[in-house]
Amino acid sequence: MNWLKTITNRWQFGVTLITLLFAVPVITVISFVFEEQNDVWQHLVDTVLIDYVSNSLLLMLGVTFGTLSIGITTAWLTSICEFPGRKIFQWALLLPLAVPAYIIAYTYTGMLDFSGPLQTFIREFFGWGLRDYWFPEVRSIGGAMMMLSLVLYPYVYLLTRAAFLEQSSVTLEASRSLGLGPWRSFFSIALPMARPAIITGLSLALMETLADFGTVEYFGITTFTTGIFRTWFGLGDASAASQLASTLLVFVFVLIIIERFSRRQARYHQHIGRQAHARRIQLSFKQGWIAFIACAIPLLLGFGLPFLQLLAWTIETAEEMINSDFYALVINSLSLAFVTSLLALILALFMGYGQRLNNTPFIRFMVRIASMGYAIPGTVIAIGVVIPFAWVDNTIDNWARNQFDFSTGLILSGSLFALIFSYLVRFLAVSVGSVESSLGKIKPSMDDAARSMGYKPLQVLKKVHIPIMRTTLLTAILLVFVDVLKELPATLLLRPFNFNTLAVRAYELAADERLADASSAAIMIVLTGIIPVILLSLAITKNQFEPSAKNEPSANKNEKKIND
Amino acid sequence: MTKPLLQLNDISLSYGAHAVIQEIDLELQEGEIGCLLGSSGCGKTTLLRSIAGFEIPDQGQIKIRNNIMNNNLIKIPPEQRNIGMVFQDFALFPHLNVNKNVAFGLSHLSKKAAAQRVNELLEMIGLAELGHKYPHQLSGGQQQRIALARALAPKPDLLLLDEPFSSLDVELREQLATEVGKIIKHEGITAILVTHDQHEAFAMADKVGLLHNGKMIQWDTPYNLYHQPSTHYAANFIGQGVMIPGKILDHQTIKTELGIIHGKTPDSLQENSSVDVLIRPDDIIHDDNSQHQLEIIDKVFRGAEFLYTLKVNEYTNVLCITPSHHNHPLNSLLGITLDVTHVVVFKQ
Numbered sequence: 050m051n052w053l054k055t056i057t058n059r060w061q062f063g064v065t066l067i068t069l070l071f072a073v074p075v076i077t078v079i080s081f082v083f084e085e086q087n088d089v090w091q092h093l094v095d096t097v098l099i100d101y102v103s104n105s106l107l108l109m110l111g112v113t114f115g116t117l118s119i120g121i122t123t124a125w126l127t128s129i130c131e132f133p134g135r136k137i138f139q140w141a142l143l144l145p146l147a148v149p150a151y152i153i154a155y156t157y158t159g160m161l162d163f164s165g166p167l168q169t170f171i172r173e174f175f176g177w178g179l180r181d182y183w184f185p186e187v188r189s190i191g192g193a194m195m196m197l198s199l200v201l202y203p204y205v206y207l208l209t210r211a212a213f214l215e216q217s218s219v220t221l222e223a224s225r226s227l228g229l230g231p232w233r234s235f236f237s238i239a240l241p242m243a244r245p246a247i248i249t250g251l252s253l254a255l256m257e258t259l260a261d262f263g264t265v266e267y268f269g270i271t272t273f274t275t276g277i278f279r280t281w282f283g284l285g286d287a288s289a290a291s292q293l294a295s296t297l298l299v300f301v302f303v304l305i306i307i308e309r310f311s312r313r314q315a316r317y318h319q320h321i322g323r324q325a326h327a328r329r330i331q332l333s334f335k336q337g338w339i340a341f342i343a344c345a346i347p348l349l350l351g352f353g354l355p356f357l358q359l360l361a362w363t364i365e366t367a368e369e370m371i372n373s374d375f376y377a378l379v380i381n382s383l384s385l386a387f388v389t390s391l392l393a394l395i396l397a398l399f400m401g402y403g404q405r406l407n408n409t410p411f412i413r414f415m416v417r418i419a420s421m422g423y424a425i426p427g428t429v430i431a432i433g434v435v436i437p438f439a440w441v442d443n444t445i446d447n448w449a450r451n452q453f454d455f456s457t458g459l460i461l462s463g464s465l466f467a468l469i470f471s472y473l474v475r476f477l478a479v480s481v482g483s484v485e486s487s488l489g490k491i492k493p494s495m496d497d498a499a500r501s502m503g504y505k506p507l508q509v510l511k512k513v514h515i516p517i518m519r520t521t522l523l524t525a526i527l528l529v530f531v532d533v534l535k536e537l538p539a540t541l542l543l544r545p546f547n548f549n550t551l552a553v554r555a556y557e558l559a560a561d562e563r564l565a566d567a568s569s570a571a572i573m574i575v576l577t578g579i580i581p582v583i584l585l586s587l588a589i590t591k592n593q594f595e596p597s598a599k600n601e602p603s604a605n606k607n608e609k610k611i612n613d
Numbered sequence: 614m615t616k617p618l619l620q621l622n623d624i625s626l627s628y629g630a631h632a633v634i635q636e637i638d639l640e641l642q643e644g645e646i647g648c649l650l651g652s653s654g655c656g657k658t659t660l661l662r663s664i665a666g667f668e669i670p671d672q673g674q675i676k677i678r679n680n681i682m683n684n685n686l687i688k689i690p691p692e693q694r695n696i697g698m699v700f701q702d703f704a705l706f707p708h709l710n711v712n713k714n715v716a717f718g719l720s721h722l723s724k725k726a727a728a729q730r731v732n733e734l735l736e737m738i739g740l741a742e743l744g745h746k747y748p749h750q751l752s753g754g755q756q757q758r759i760a761l762a763r764a765l766a767p768k769p770d771l772l773l774l775d776e777p778f779s780s781l782d783v784e785l786r787e788q789l790a791t792e793v794g795k796i797i798k799h800e801g802i803t804a805i806l807v808t809h810d811q812h813e814a815f816a817m818a819d820k821v822g823l824l825h826n827g828k829m830i831q832w833d834t835p836y837n838l839y840h841q842p843s844t845h846y847a848a849n850f851i852g853q854g855v856m857i858p859g860k861i862l863d864h865q866t867i868k869t870e871l872g873i874i875h876g877k878t879p880d881s882l883q884e885n886s887s888v889d890v891l892i893r894p895d896d897i898i899h900d901d902n903s904q905h906q907l908e909i910i911d912k913v914f915r916g917a918e919f920l921y922t923l924k925v926n927e928y929t930n931v932l933c934i935t936p937s938h939h940n941h942p943l944n945s946l947l948g949i950t951l952d953v954t955h956v957v958v959f960k961q
Contacts, residue, residue, distance in 0.1 A: 492702055492704060494700040494701070494702055494704035495704050495706065497662075497665070497667055497691070497698065497700065497704065498698065498700060498704040498706075498763075499706075499717070500666075500667070500690075500691040500692050501665060501691055501692070501694075501696050501697060501698040501718075501764070501773075502692075502697070502717055502718030502763075502764075502767060503692045503693070503695075503718055503720070503721075503767065504692055505690075505692055512717075513706055516708045517706070517707060517708050519708075
């Protein structure tokens with residue numbers, strides 16, 4: 050038979066199989082929409098659903114305002130203006146990406162606590178007593194908006210900055226020559242041209258907001274993610290939890306559609322060619338200071354202060370906390386993250402190369418579906434993994450009992466397998482994105498050349514593609530590695546009994562109000578998270594004109610998934 | 614005694630409704646260099662890629678050394694066809710140095726034998742000292758020759774070159790084309806070249822195939838293609854020239870505006886039928902003493918020669934090339950005589 054078709058069909062078969070497997074969680078969750086609604090669901094609808102929806106919407110509104118104002122201002126200042134410290138700010142402003150929202154939330158709670166450093170200082174300074182003054186409560190929905198905005202603004206910053214830098218200087222010069230001043234040129238030309246990029250960045254930040262569990266849980270705000278968690282664990286009703294999850298998915302899909310659409314728009318709005326950028330606007334001394342402060346505040350609040358506080362706590366509690374248990378925790382987390390990132394890379398290579406060998410609309414669609422997970426909250430994925438896995442476990446168990454009078458227990462759902470699988474569902478997009486974009490940079494004639502010299506497709510992958518992509522593949526491993534390390538809700542829901550990770554440990558200690566004790570685990574996560582941020586910073590400062598917005602949607606999840 | 618190394622029979626390939634190549638036949642003898650010539654989109658690259666095995670024809674048979682590579686049942690993958698290929702963008706592996714690039718196809722040899730073969734090839738292309746350089750450190754012309762060496766290294770049955778000179782500077786092209794032609798002949802390898810540049814084709818090829826809209830218009834020697842084009846399209850595509858109307862008087866004579874032309878006319882054309890006669894610039898000899906004087910309506914200085922456009926009548930011009938010391942002003946008269954050795958006529 051036709052050898053080519055057989056081979057490519059084999060790839061097509063494999064890619065389809067992986068995609069179907071990875072679509073199981075989402076399909077499971079969605080399938081509960083058609084399930085008959087039980088009392089618990091009706092109860093939820095009557096009592097808390099309105100809260101979930103309104104809190105989630107309110108949170109998104111606050112984060113929209115926060116990330117846009119910080120992200121656009123800093124992007125404009127660092128890409129168009131010249132002021133002291135600009136070169137440092139242009140990469141340092143990404144640092145908050147390294148801090149997961151729940152960690153910054155714990156840290157600020159500790160810092161702004163009644164007994165925390167700030168309030169103690171105020172009391173001592175003014176000589177005030179317990180009830181002499183009013184102090185804002187950080188554990189509120191307003192506080193959650195602040196926390197999330199402080200760590201999520203880099204998405205808007207990164208994409209907007211790239212869009213500003215890509216804008217042809219000629220367009221702005223034309224506007225100036227037609228009599229518009231720099232400010233009006235910004236508002237009537239630069240900002241509208243960057244709009245698709247801004248919306249893309251915002252939709253990524255909002256996906257993270259919807260996915261957030263740690264912050265809202267800790268602040269006691271009832272949103273979808275905490276609701277799913279409670280319905281599942283508190284009420285023990287997986288079906289109602291799934292129905293909540295599928296309601297949440299509606300919001301997520303809207304965001305995915307907005308993101309995809311604006312990325313496509315961005316391609317038309319931006320120039321592909323590399324044009325000399327206009328001279329930066331030299332700010333006056335006073336303006337320069339204002340710009341400096343405007344950039345310093347988000348950096349300080351989003352990274353500097355929380356990091357110093359974590360460091361101080363870690364040193365303070367080191368004697369007590371850094372012990373063999375802690376090392377075991379670190380090793381657990383690191384090995385889990387390493388195994389997952391390696392698996393993700395292998396799967397991504399298979400999908401990416403399968404797509405290269407057989408670039409049909411069908412395969413492209415399959416790969417898109419398989420990389421949909423980046424937008425799906427960890428809680429939703431956890432539910433979608435547990436339900437089918439438990440079903441398989443029970444089926445096997447029943448069969449074994451009947452046949453051999455022997456209980457197999459929970460082979461899948463109670464093991465690391467379920468956890469790793471859910472990580473893969475969530476983060477496969479990151480490695481697929483990296484592999485796809487770097488495979489795309491290798492000319493097809495390379496494949497042909499190697500084939501004409503007697504190499505089979507898999508040998509070509511090994512001898513040509515993998516060596517060429519070496520650095521990108523390492524980055525892909527690193528990105529997934531950090532993501533897994535940070536991921537809280539899925540780990541919390543799916544970890545095997547007695548298995549702990551850094552993120553879960555930080556969550557547990559914080560839940561017990563042992564904020565200082567949680568810092569050693571938290572700082573490990575932040576420190577690891579800094580590595581990919583540095584790589585990203587290097588990439589954007591080295592090549593000012595390699596912006597993210599013009600890449601294919603998938604090529605972009607590296608940046609997207611750096612934070613969690 | 615030569616034998617056919619490459620045989621194509623009735624090769625067709627379409628993408629959806631678009632027929633890219635249609636019913637192509639050709640045969641290349643061992644040691645010959647063939648060339649697929651045509652404007653962009655004529656299907657020449659697709660044909661080359663079908664021979665290589667990167668494209669699968671919908672129908673037809675491809676044989677290399679009498680082994681079937683492609684027919685309705687058998688489709689041999691490219692890595693088993695024992696071909697070598699030189700790509701338009703050279704496709705040198707950026708992560709390997711020159712030595713390793715050239716040795717890439719030599720995995721079946723021992724290290725020592727491979728190194729020896731690499732040296733031999735680098736010597737031959739005159740780049741022996743560049744073995745440890747990486748592709749990005751080389752000039753375009755050097756990369757081109759390394760790509761050739763890499764393709765030749767495993768001693769393929771057939772060498773395929775896809776527009777190998779098109780990414781090089783114009784000045785470099787002709788020089789390299791001749792050089793590459795010599796190297797291929799020296800290695801005794803049969804080769805097929807794809808190009809849109811007829812000078813390249815003429816400089817290297819023993820046989821040239823002219824493709825148009827996916828069809829093979831003519832498969833012939835360069836000399837015949839130029840002097841005996843089989844169709845209007847071939848006559849226009851290859852070289853310069855104009856068609857002037859004429860009438861067949863008998864099988865040896867044609868009457869045209871330029872006068873009577875003597876030469877054999879095709880038997881299929883009857884007396885008194887109206888024809889187009891191909892007049893190449895080299896059919897018209899400049900002769901100041903000729904009675905035949907035509908007005909110069911355009912002239913182009915080309916260094917060693919002038920290309921004059923001469924007005925025959927309101928509708929017809931002809932071209933004439935003279936050595937460049939024959940500098941005549943525009944609108945003056947130029948004396949010519951006809952010397953049509955190869956009579957090419959097409960029915961009107």
